[in-house]
Amino acid sequence: MKILFVDGIQKTLHCDNKNIALTTKEFLMLEFLLNKRKHRCIPIEEIINHVWNGRGSTIGKGNISQLSYRLRNKLSIIGNTIQISISMNGGGRCKVHRNTITIITTNDGILYSLLKLFLNINRGEVM
Secondary structure (H helix, E strand, C coil), rough: CCEEEEEEECCCCEEEEEEEEEEEEHHHHHHHHHHHHCCCCCHHHHHHHHHCCCHHHHHHHCCCCCCCHHHHHHHHHHCCCEEEEECCCEEEEEECCCCCEEECCCHHHHHHHHHHHHHHHHHHHCC
């Protein structure tokens, strides 16, 4: 069993004692795809509107391709725990390994503190 902890405050990803720092756009894309992963495929327009805050008309295929490439490279650090795919025609999707618990935090300070404590205990950093 793995725990995938997506830290919305620090924009980091924690899994298997590895920490991955994400840019704001990488975080927005990952968070959106994770939250919508039960859908078969997310239309590319929805991804653009979420990540680029409604500036879809100024975003080209190159922007999306580069962002998803950078994000996939960072995610490769934790192996096959999470996989994303983006197609300009087919949209985007996200798959999380079946033995993985995904926890996403945002700005709730108490929840954030409890989850950080849980993560540290899970790593053996707190006794």
